[in-house]
Amino acid sequence: MTAMSGRSIGHALVLLSLIGCFGVLHGCAAFNKNAAKAEERWDRVRGRIQLQLAEKQFDGGRFADAERTATESLALDPSHVATYVLLARAQLELGRLVSAERTVSIAENAGLASPALSYTRGVILEQRGDIKEALPHYESAAQMEPHNEEYLIAWAECLVAVGQEREALDALDSAIDKLDDRTAVGSLAAQIALLLGDRDGALDRYRRAGISVKDDALLAENFGLLLARAGRCAEAIPYLTQALDAGPKESLQSSARRGLAACYLELKDPARAKEVLEDQVRGEPSDTAAQLLLAKAALATNDMVTALEAVTTAERYDGHRPEVRFVRAVVRWKRGENDSAARLLKDLAVERPEDVDVRCLLGEVLIKLGDTDAARRQFEQALELDPRCVWAADALHSLG
Secondary structure: OOOOOHHHHHHHHHHHHHHHHHHHHHHHHHHHHHHHHHHHHHHHHHHHHHHHHHHHHHHOOOHHHHHHHHHHHHHHOOOOHHHHHHHHHHHHHOOOHHHHHHHHHHHHHOOOOOHHHHHHHHHHHHHOOOHHHHHHHHHHHHHHOOOOHHHHHHHHHHHHHOOOHHHHHHHHHHHHOOOOOOHHHHHHHHHHHHHOOOHHHHHHHHHHOOOOHHHOHHHHHHHHHHHHHOOOHHHHHHHHHHHHHHOOOHHHHHHHHHHHHHHHHHOOOHHHHHHHHHHHHHHOOOOHHHHHHHHHHHHHOOOHHHHHHHHHHHHHHHOOOHHHHHHHHHHHHHOOOHHHHHHHHHHHHHHOOOOHHHHHHHHHHHHHOOOHHHHHHHHHHHHHHOOOOHHHHHHHHHHO
16 A cells, blocks of 8 residues: 555644534534423423413412413413413402403414313303303313213303204203213203203103202202293292202201292282291391292282381391382382372383383372272283283273
């Protein structure tokens, strides 16, 4: 082998130098790239740690802290949809509806999606009063996570709010057998069935959910009140009585007593209604609704002392309420205080020109005052408002 010339050796050294330099540069680039990836991974870890802290703060009711921590988490890892959801939930708890909406929009614009994000968008729209716009988001959340009863219930309640009770019932019925705990969904389905007039269907849905109305005072109360609102008072009374007999739960007993008394009044048994209501107002005198029912029951039994006491107490707590003033007018009429009753009813007729009962009672008072022409006009206007008004028709027939 011949020795390399000086020029060849120089070329070789330059080549080796270039190769060495390239290797160093390539190694530096790889190192920088790996370091960046490691830093990114570390940021994601730190972001998840911050998210866990934010979740604990949220669960503890520290919503401002949760908002701040979740924001810090997103700065470290903006790709985690759960962090956006938690941040929006904290903002909603703090009353920051606009901020929550912005947070959800950022996540959606980044291409992120989850059942929780869709549900949160629905909550925001519902709080804005956009029920119809919220509906597809609740539906999406429920369909993406069919075992989540919170999403299912929100979807069903939204359907009911827009008048689609049958669709709500279908959604609940199709999902209930897939749930481990069927109590909440079954109870809602039963209530919707009852609203649709299907009492047997309501009871069947309670059974499917493993719920015994007879074993649960709250369910008995709800069921009884729904029956009462549907005008089925004879069926409602046993359930409401059961709710009252179950135990000393004041909030439950208040609504059950009012419902039971209203049913007794509907069934022309004012004495029993008065008995139920006297217990109620004795312990809760500020219950205006109960005081008004008691006044009506007392009037029906000609107990003017109790009627006057009840309406006077109702006025003390809620004197501007039209229903209170109407019952006061009835009491004045029954007591022969027709001038003051007429003044009160004329004011109410101006405020509530389509109130048939106000016009009919004003007609009765005007008859007592000897102004039959004015009374006739009130009854005629009442019939124009409600052609089925028996009170007005009978009064006009009597006036000739």
